[in-house]
Amino acid sequence: MAESPLVFIVDDDPINNFICEKMILRAWQSAQVSSFTNPIQALEKLQAVTAADAFPSYLFLDINMPEMDGWEFLATYEQIPDTLRHGCAIYILSSTIDPADIDRANHYHLVSGFVSKPLTEDKIAALHIPDCA
Amino acid sequence: MKPALWISLLYLVFGSVWIIFSDQLLALLAPEQRSLPQTLKGLFYVVLTALLLWGLVNAFWRHIRQQEAYFRLLFAENPLAMWVCEVGALQIRDVNQAACRLWQRSPTELQGRLWSDILPAPQALLFQQWRDQGFPGEGLHFSLNQGEVLRHLFMAHQPMPQSLGRQQASHLFIVQDLTERVEAQRRQDTLTQELLAQNADLMAFTSLISHLLRVPAANIEGLLVLYGQASESERQHIIDHLHTSSQDLEVAIQQLNHIVTARQGVQMPLEQVDLAALFAEVQGMLAEPMAALRPSIQLDFQVPHVVTLRASLRTIFYQLFSNALRFRSPERTLSLAVTSQSTPEGVRLSFRDNGLGLDLTRYGEQLFLPYKRFHPLNYGKGLGLYLVASLCRCLGIQLSVDSQPDQGAVFSLLLPDLPIQSPHEASPVTEKVSE
DSSP: OOSSOEEEEEOSOHHHHHHHHHHHHHHSTTOEEEEESSHHHHHHHHHTOOSGGGSOSEEEEOSOOSSSOHHHHHHHHTTSOHHHHTTOEEEEEEOOOOHHHHHHHHHOTTEEEEEESSOOHHHHHTSOOOOOO | OOHHHHHHHHHHHHHHHHHHHHHHHHHHHOGGGOOHHHHHHHHHHHHHHHHHHHHHHHHHHHHHHHHHHHHHHHHHTOSSEEEEEETTTOBEEEEOHHHHHHHTOOHHHHTTSBHHHHSOHHHHHHHHHHHHTTSOSSOEEEEEEETTEEEEEEEEEEEEOOBTTBSSOEEEEEEEEOHHHHHHHHHHHHHHHHHHHHHHHHHHHHHHHHHHHHHHHHHHHHHHHHHHTOOHHHHHHHHHHHHHHHHHHHHHHHHHHHHHHHHHTOOOOOEEEEHHHHHHHHHHHTHHHHHHHOOEEEEEESSOEEEEOHHHHHHHHHHHHHHHHHTOOTTSOOEEEEEEEEETTEEEEEEEEOSSOOOHHHHGGGTTSTTOOOSSOOOSOSOHHHHHHHHHHHHTOEEEEEEOTTSOEEEEEEEOOOOOOOGGGOOOOOOOOOO
16 A cells, blocks of 8 residues: 555545544544545546546545436546556445445446445455555 | 918929829820829828928928027127128118117117218228228227217127028128226226336335435444544534434434325325415524525415315425525525416416526436435435425325526426315325326
8 A cells, every 4th residue: 555545535425524534544644535525526636637646546435426426426437547547446435225236336347345334444444455556 | 471381382382283294294195104093192292291391491490580589689689789781881770789878879860870970070080991991900999989988999890791581791890898998907007107106216215215314324323433532622523523413314314204204195184274374384494594595585375275285285385495595596685486376277386486496408307306416515415306296296286397507496386176174084195196
């Protein structure tokens, strides 16, 4: 894992983002956390990155968001060149109990896994650590 | 004269003549062969066989008559409408009782008439086309208005060749009334659609529960975990967030209760609701934002009262009013106009605001789905319009929206005319309406 992993949280719920930031900083003290309540702003930020080492290592993505849901986000995210995003592990972070959503997350080729809210230190510790560029 | 008698008499005459003249001819040709006993024997034979013939024909004719009476009964008393027409102009020759009931005419009014004179114009044209094609297929489906009833009918055709008892060929038409079957199929299709819609609603509702309840519950869980190791300054933040999440949970439970109650079609009596008083009550519930925003409100209740479930209509008023306040335009003072008008279909309630409006070309199909929001404002759970639509569906109210971005919105509710019910007459209003 990078010394100071860059972590993006994309969720319209500011309370969840607060929880995620605190939990991530407890698990990875040197992490840099950016949270976005608007997925479109998050995409614009990602699309503006020009170097792979400036791309986040982790992205926690909610499913149910206004304007754009998690799946629509991923469809647009996939258009970012793979050379930039290949080191980023995306986790769907959701409160959904819909088996279809959970299954879709576990089998989506861009998604590394499904994490049920709330994000905790134990769940962070169990995350797959991607190979960094 | 009965056929058996004249057939046997004819045979007797011709047979006797033959015997007598044949014997005379034989006597001329061979006088020595002339014999009176021979002639008498021949005549006796003819008489015997004439009697036998009479008996056989009589029996056979009686059997034919019985068959004729039997088939006549089948025709006359058949529950299917039947009539016989002559070839060519299709002049009606014979009708049964069911046909008289179907066409609502007496036998004398139908017999002798041309078939084309009986059918109304649209059906007559359809029938003519069928006839010109030579009566193809198994028959002809058509509909007929009889008073307030629309009958669905199926007409079959059977050619009847000329035969004994019928001087010429004719056409037999049989009509089956499929109205009950069509109505039953329609009811079944409606029920199937309702079940499919309810199933889809149930799936959406499951998703709704997971989000509405689990989101605040998950937040509370996460905040409590953080609280244990939080600094003093962080703890206050956490407590504030716990406050918000518990309120979200409370609101979520209330909204779910509304939705569940509306979907079950609660057994409550319909009552006459004073619209002005109801709106004033909702304004009181929103007193705080009203005082802050000071919107301009115009009320025009040309129809002052409606018959419906008061609590549900209050929730609808509240949601629409609340949405108008929430999604006001920052560029102008909020203006809200609420009117009621009488129409042939019922009472039309309109909520018009001058707020942010909606992009119906983009969101039109999602407008009344749960957890859908249409503005980049992080506020609410996207359930207000879903709740309004659910309640309208259960109250038999037709809901429609007209809006454009930044042009405000007009929510229109068409309330059916319903009778006031006493408590013991209370029944759920669960008529499905389109949205």
